Amino acid sequence: MDRRTFIKGASFAAGTGIATSALAKPFIAKGILELRMVTCWPKDFPGLGEGAQRIADRIFQNSGGRILIKVYGAGQLVPAQESFDAVAGGSADLYHGADYYWHDKHKAYNYFASVPFGMTADEFNAWVRFGGGQQLWDELGVAYGVKHMMAGNTGQQLAGWFTRPINSAQDLIGLRMRIPGISGEVLRRLGGSAVTIAADELALAMKTGGLDAAEWIGPWSDMRLGLHKVAKYCYYPGFHEPGSARSLGINLSLWEGLSKEDRAIIQGAADAENDVMLGQFNWHNAQALSQLAKYSGVTMMEMPQDVMDAFSVMAREVLLDISSESELSRRIHMSYFAARDNMERWSATSYLPYMAARMKANS
Structure with missing residues (x-):
């Protein structure tokens, strides 16, 4: 029987909140619902891989052991870029990833991960x-x-790691860079070449000349990948990803077959990770930045304004193209930027003046 076939109105297995006829053994065994989560990250990778496992652990604990999720790193069950298809098709139950990886499914997925000059976390x-x-x-x-x-x-x-300096937008022409989603399309329109490869392949690709540049996340994760050892120039800020969301995707038939209690447990575990992961990255990035400042092989520089201006102009063009592809894309685009602009006004009144005042007071 297809483990995704749910019978509406069927009785629920004691304690599992899911129809007994929906899953064949061993997926429901001794009152335990066993699920598989695929991820876009190496198993137990700092921050991202750990986050996926924390979600599974919280669900297990908060369900009293009724929901057991086995977490698979990228490539263990399916390749990272096939995680969405695995969950949509039912060969896996959940994924942990970044939704701009599903750009080829529907370009509006980018809005639910990160867009250039978009929203902060x-x-x-x-x-x-x-x-x-x-x-x-x-x-x-x-x-x-x-x-x-x-x-x-x-x-x-x-903004990323580069094997050669970037002095102007002209230096993006011919640049081979690992950069996903809308930002990758912007780079292509500016004359570069955007590549998406697995995290653990980045350092080797840059060392052997397969890539000229790569953006991953920030000092903590990037140094764990060894990017500081293969690229001399590190640029900031990450205008292409000002707050990159990670998502939990669940097979919809599975989700609809769960009890309200079990949905709340899964939602609560995801909500908790949303907070924990951001704190983890902020803390460890700050620590890693201090280490990076002492590393003699890297020059850290602010990206030239010319590059950011060119990227901003082209990003608007790409986003407008996406918004015109469907009525849903248009509504997502309008909602996203109305929210960004509204909150920007609040930040300009509260957050930005405070940060400037604090830096001045501590100088």
């Missing part, structure tokens, strides 16, 4: 929870049979 959380973002995300996922929810955020990122 705090702003994204506000939009999804209170500004209609979750409802639009749900509408997008229905067409593919996937339920989506926030499940982590890396916060502000670095």
Whole structure:
């Protein structure tokens, strides 16, 4: 029997909250619902891989051991880029990833991960929870049979690591860079070449000349990958990903067959990870930045304004193209940027003046 075939109105297995006829053994055994989570990260990779495992652990603990999730790192069950298809098709139950990886499914998925000059982590959380973002995300996922929810955020990122200096937008022409989603399309339109490869392949690709540049996340994760050993130039800020969301995707038939209690347990575990991961990245990035400052092989520089201006102009063009592809894309685009602009006004009144005052007071 297909483990994704749910019979509406069927009796529920004691304690599992899911129809007994829906899953064949061993997926329900001794009152335990066993699920598989695929991820876009190496198993137990700091921050991201750990976050996926923390979600599974919380679900197990908060369900009293009734829901057991086995977490598979990228490539262990399916390749990272096939995680979405595995969950949508039912060969896996959940994924932990970044939704801009599903750009080829529907370009509007980019809005639920990160877009250039878009929302920070705090702003994204506000939009999804209170500004209609979750409802639009749900509408997008229905067409593919996937339920989506926030499940982590890396916060502000670095602009990336480069084997040669970037002095102007002209230096982007011919640049081969690992960069996903809308940012990758922007780079292509500016004359570069965007590549998406697995995290653990980045350092070797840069060392052997397969890549000229790569953005991953920030000092903590990037140094764990060894990017500081293969690229001399590190640029900031991460204008291409100002707050990169990580998501939990669940097979929609599975989600709809769960009890309200078990849905709440899964949602609660994802919500908790959304907070924990952001704190983890902010803390460890700060520590790693101090280490990186002492590393003699790297020059850290602010990205030239010329490059950021060119990227901003082209990003608007790409985003407008995406917004015109469908009525849903248009509504997501309008909602996203209305929320960003509204919260930007609040930040300009509260957060930015405070940060300037604090830096001045501590100087």
